[in-house]
Amino acid sequence: MHYLTCPQCQSEFATKDKRAKYCSKPCSNSGRAREKQRLVIKTTSSAKKFNPINKTVPIAEINNSVSTLDDDRPFDVTPSDGSPTYIQFTLNGKEYAESGKRWAAETKEKDVITLAGNGCSLQVDKGQLVLRSGFGCSTVPDRERRFSRGVHAIRAIIVLNTTGSLSTAAIQWCADQRIALYILDRDANLTALTHPHTPHVISLRRLQYLVEPVALAKEILSRKLKACQRIKPELAETLTPFFASIGKAEALESLRLFEARAAIIYWTSWNSAIKWKEKDVPVEWKSFTQRASGISGKGYKATHPVNALLNYAYAILAGQVERVLQIAGLDVAVGxxxxxxxxxxxxVFDLMEPLRPQVDRVIFSWVAAQRWRRSDFVVDRQGVIRMHPQLARVVVTKALLPDGVIRDEINAYVGLLKRLGDKPLKLATQQTLNI
Structure with missing residues (x-):
C-alpha cells in the first residue's frame, strides 16, 4: 500500500497503485479540467503576445489570468473516459475530500460496522473475519480490522455502494455468528442480505395465501397511523377520523387512498428549515416540504438532500424487515x-409502514441539529441527489433499529395471521375451511 498526497486537495490517501496521482474521481476530474483550462489560457495568451496585429499584453496581466485558476472554484467536469453519469457533476475536489474526513470522524461504530469505498473486502484469514475499507471514496486512510468468533459483539455489517470482494467463507462466518450482512448500491437499493439458514414454515405461508388481504391491510394501516400519532402527538386529532374510514372500507383501493391522504398530512408536519454553511444553495434545499421526488413523483431518485438521506435509511430498514421475515419462514412477496x-x-413494504415513523424521527432530529455543506451531496446531470459515501455510513448506522423492535412487528403480524386464520374462509370452490 502506498500513501501519497493528492495535488488537488492536498490530502493524504492510500492506494495500491504508486502511479496514482489523485485521491478520488472528483479530484481527478477537477484536476484534469484545471490543467486543460490552464493549457487553453496559456496558448491563447502566447498567441496574443506574439501576434503583431494585436496589442502586446503585459506579462503581469498574463500571470494574473493564470493565477486565478489556482483558487478552489469548481469546474463543470465532463469525463471523456466512459465514466458513469453519477460522477459527471460540478464539484470542488478539495471540499469533497474535507466532507469525507468530517463524516468519517463522526462515524461511531460499536455493534454495527460499515464499509465504503472502492476496493473494500470481507475475507476470512486464520479463522478471523478481516474487513478492509476501500481507498477510493475519499481521503480516509485504508484500515484493516479483524474480528474473532464469539467475542466481536457485532450485530450487522453494512457495505455501501462499493466495488470490492466478498468471499464465501466470510458469508458463512457471518451466518454462523448470526451477523446480518447488508449490501446497498449507490442508488440506495438493497442488493443483497444474509441470514441464518431457516426452514420454510408452510403453516404460516398457507395462512398468508388464504387470509383475506383487506383485513390484513386494515390492521397494518391502523398500526401505521397509531405509530404516526406516537411520533407526532400534534397529529392525533387530525388522524383520528381515518380510523373510522378504515374500519368501513371494503376494498384495498379505498385503504390505499386513505393512506395517501394521511401521508400528505404526515409529511407536511415535518416541514422545517435546514441550516447550510453556504448561502448560495438552491432555494429548494433550504427547507423540507415534501417526500416526493421532482423526477419520479415518488421517493426514489431524490431531488432533495433530506429525501436522499431517507432513501438510505429506508433501504436499511427494508433489509432488517426482510431478514426477520426470512428467518420466520414467511413469503416476503405476499403483501x-x-x-x-x-x-x-x-x-416487506407492508411491515415497514408501522416502523417508518421511528426512522423518520431519528433522521429529522439529526438533520435539524446539523449544519450542512454542499459538498455533502452530489447532483448528477439528471438532477438526482446522492450523498457522500462517508455520510451514507453515518446515516445507515443511525437508521438501524434495534433487532427487538423489528421482531416485535413481525410477531404482531404472525399473531394477526393466526387470529384472522381462525375465521372460516370462502374459497373459489365454495368449500369452507377452518385454518
Whole structure:
C-alpha cells in the first residue's frame, strides 16, 4: 500500500497503485479540467503576445489570468473516459475530500460496522473475519480490522455502494455468528442480505395465501397511523377520523387512498428549515416540504438532500424487515396493503409502514441539529441527489433499529395471521375451511 498526497486537495490517501496521482474521481476530474483550462489560457495568451496585429499584453496581466485558476472554484467536469453519469457533476475536489474526513470522524461504530469505498473486502484469514475499507471514496486512510468468533459483539455489517470482494467463507462466518450482512448500491437499493439458514414454515405461508388481504391491510394501516400519532402527538386529532374510514372500507383501493391522504398530512408536519454553511444553495434545499421526488413523483431518485438521506435509511430498514421475515419462514412477496408485483417484496413494504415513523424521527432530529455543506451531496446531470459515501455510513448506522423492535412487528403480524386464520374462509370452490 502506498500513501501519497493528492495535488488537488492536498490530502493524504492510500492506494495500491504508486502511479496514482489523485485521491478520488472528483479530484481527478477537477484536476484534469484545471490543467486543460490552464493549457487553453496559456496558448491563447502566447498567441496574443506574439501576434503583431494585436496589442502586446503585459506579462503581469498574463500571470494574473493564470493565477486565478489556482483558487478552489469548481469546474463543470465532463469525463471523456466512459465514466458513469453519477460522477459527471460540478464539484470542488478539495471540499469533497474535507466532507469525507468530517463524516468519517463522526462515524461511531460499536455493534454495527460499515464499509465504503472502492476496493473494500470481507475475507476470512486464520479463522478471523478481516474487513478492509476501500481507498477510493475519499481521503480516509485504508484500515484493516479483524474480528474473532464469539467475542466481536457485532450485530450487522453494512457495505455501501462499493466495488470490492466478498468471499464465501466470510458469508458463512457471518451466518454462523448470526451477523446480518447488508449490501446497498449507490442508488440506495438493497442488493443483497444474509441470514441464518431457516426452514420454510408452510403453516404460516398457507395462512398468508388464504387470509383475506383487506383485513390484513386494515390492521397494518391502523398500526401505521397509531405509530404516526406516537411520533407526532400534534397529529392525533387530525388522524383520528381515518380510523373510522378504515374500519368501513371494503376494498384495498379505498385503504390505499386513505393512506395517501394521511401521508400528505404526515409529511407536511415535518416541514422545517435546514441550516447550510453556504448561502448560495438552491432555494429548494433550504427547507423540507415534501417526500416526493421532482423526477419520479415518488421517493426514489431524490431531488432533495433530506429525501436522499431517507432513501438510505429506508433501504436499511427494508433489509432488517426482510431478514426477520426470512428467518420466520414467511413469503416476503405476499403483501396486502401494497399490491402484488413481480420482483417486489410487498410484505416487506407492508411491515415497514408501522416502523417508518421511528426512522423518520431519528433522521429529522439529526438533520435539524446539523449544519450542512454542499459538498455533502452530489447532483448528477439528471438532477438526482446522492450523498457522500462517508455520510451514507453515518446515516445507515443511525437508521438501524434495534433487532427487538423489528421482531416485535413481525410477531404482531404472525399473531394477526393466526387470529384472522381462525375465521372460516370462502374459497373459489365454495368449500369452507377452518385454518
Amino acid at each position: 396486502s396493503l401494497h399490491s402484488d408485483q413481480d420482483g417486489r417484496a410487498s410484505l
